[in-house]
Amino acid sequence: MNALDFIIANSPIFAVAIPLLGAFLTPIFGRINDKLRNIFAITIMIITTSIVFILAYDVITNGIRTYIFGAQDLTLPVVRILFEVDAMSSFMAIISVVLALVALIYSWAFMKENTGLDKYYTLLLLMTAGMLGMELTGDMFNFFVFLEITSISSAALVAFWINKGKSVEAGFKYIVISTIGALFVLFSVALFYGQYNALNMAIIAHSIQFSFLDKIALVLLIGALAMKAGIVPLHMWLPDAYSKAPSSITLILVGVTQASLYGLLRVCFTIYGKMITLSSISIGWILVLFGIVTILLGVIMAIAQSDLKRLIAFAAVGEIGYMILGIGTGLVTMSPDISAAGLTALKGGIFHIMNDALDVGLMFLVAGAIFYATRETSLDRLGGLARNMKYTTVFFIIGLLAVSGLPPMNGFASKLLIYESTYQLNPILAIIAILSSILLLAIFVKVLHSAFLGPALPRFNEVKEVPKSMLFAMAIIAGMIIIFGIFPDIVVNNIVEPAANALVDNAGYISKIMSLAGGA
Amino acid sequence: MLPFESLLKTLQTGSGFWNPLIWIVAIIVALLVVLIIRGFGKKDYKKGTTQTQAFLSGNPEYDKENMHIKGSNVYWGFSEIMRWIIQLLKKMHNGNVSDYVLWFVIIIAILFLSIIIPAGAI
Amino acid sequence: MIFNFPFIAVAALIIVGLYAVVFRKNLIKMIIGITIIESGVNLFLITLGYREGSIAPIYTSSPGGIMSLPVPQALTLTSIVIGVAVLALMLSLVIHIYRHYNTLDVRKIGGGEE
């Protein structure tokens, strides 16, 4: 067995274990030298990223992968922890690692003046490991554990600037909300375990009966994961946490939110996949309703904000609504097989997960750059920054075009898929979505005007362009936005469509484990 | 690795298609038209004359710094009309974590009713 | 009937905990509420693995007979460990909140959000 085969065979576990290993080695390197520690963290993340890409390539070409912990083969009843990676998982994992890598590069200069950076890097790597674990695991209890790992480390990072009261307060809110959500997830896991004697997602999905207890579990899982994913009206922690965290952390928080959204999809499409297609069950419509409310509230609140990061956070809430709208439309049309329009909506929703991460992420990075240069986040006191921060302005304009869904950026491609397919479900949905997209444009034009344009303000005469590592991080994301915008077809055909098909095909997901266990 | 033709393929949306390259060509053409139209007026523009000064209905121009419209004043009219709903929504985001959890309980209750009742008897 | 009692206790604990989180205004009391919810969930897990008249699942010098299921106990243990970490993080954040605001009243610390 050569080295590449070895890496491919063990890639699911490497994706989680290497950041974990790196997290605990970081303090040791931090004792030697600050620069060495940063290089070490970035190296670890580059290794993780390449492993995730190898894994994703392997999954998309060869189908679902499983990895059993501690043994070569599986016996019934399945008590072993196992990872099950399909195209959807690997799609989400790619987003998470890319965001984490960019955040690490960005942190180099952005967090330089802070103390306690050993802990910062440790927690950041832990958070990445937790996110990847949530996305790759095939076990409900393991999902809960990784959910908690992610929550704890990200809450600690939200409150990283402990000298600011607001940051600590936002971190506290985040951990309270996350813990309550995670406890209800655990309660649902216990309900499954009590009925089916299984913790594995595929086995639960195989034997699910949709009894009364299953309905309770479904309600609790949807509620808890929707809260973690920031769906209105459970989103209120999100603007607080996003706006008070350091910008590099906010970028990963976007990924954490989407990992929770992935959990929601896993629950709806895989675990309840057999039952969701029954006409008496209206989960699809519930998601569509959630999506519309989320879009509307996000954009209306964003218009009224005067704090830059809080404004972007509400715009991010609106963007989450688009994903939910697309995915909910896909779910509505499943009876029992998905229609062509439904598949388009699902593709749009999944593609928008990636685009939202890039667009909103770039916006947060720009907001962080403005904060780094001017120590100011209020739009009322900013102005004329384009004179001194040329590159940041260019990146902001790219992000503006992308986030408000203007062609030819990537945001347009995914939103177009969502508009066209929701129009076939109900025209009003598409109209609301398009109008909100226009409002998003208005919101960010306001930011462009009040922060970057306008006369030079004397108090910002000394402002300089941000350091190179921050510019480089922004350039990576801006480059991806442009490439995905000009060639949306590559992404949709190679990554998004397998992910959508994998999500719909829950029979394949179940039979993989069943054939492995030799039963049924 | 990727064949060149795959870059030129269009994104099918079920009821239509989207090809950014055509769009970019259209944008370049539009920019050229704009440039040509701009060229017509360019020779009338003279620097250093009163032509370049701001005209505010005959009022004197303020300091440059005071001329900048602040972030919360942009879209003033729009937010004035939407005031009632914005005030309502802002009241919702009161920063109190107890209320956040209360919303969670309410949503769980609503979801519970909406999933249990249509499915009929327990 | 008597074997349903733990499940009633689980429901009671979760409701009491949620009540404390929602209606108590002191941050420490809210944290206590979260811990009560966690105890409820842990009790539920433990109860699932219990069988009437069973012994603890330890093989060392075991007296024989049916054993209760060890998997839920392992899950509970993991959940307790996570609970300790969450509790520590929440308490240390509360210490910092108290330093900044000089109060633990949840209505006073959240004010001033736009």
Next chain:
Amino acid sequence: MSGMSKIVKTITNVAIPFILIYGIYVIAHGHLTPGGGFQGGAVVASGLVMIMVAYGSVWTMEKIKEKNLSMLESLGAFCFILLAFLGLVFGSVFFNNYLVGSNSLFGTVPAAGSGLADISTAGIIPLMNFAVGLKVIAGLFAIVLVMAYAITKKEAKE
């Protein structure tokens, strides 16, 4: 928190070896009896917290730096992951219990059915218990120590 009276300090000095030994016993027998890394670690950490209460957090902080504790904690976690990786190296699967049946340390396969326990069984599980125990001791003690120290500093300032 400054130190407490001489009586408390003396009693602490007498009691602490027993608490530590009990905690280490619980860690070492984690694969045979109820207990394991977390439980034993919590016992040891509470013993250390007793020292902190008796002698005061400022004194303890001077003797044991918080930085060293977090290094120890990282070391514990690192050993745990390393053992899992060794499973990959020697047994071709992550977390593989490669020591079982190797007749080396902890490598004996126990007889089937109930009976008296043999401590030299269970493969890498006792080793992992020690790693977790180290992490829990350092982690829990660091949490309590830092919290107490922070509150003491706050009181001293006022």
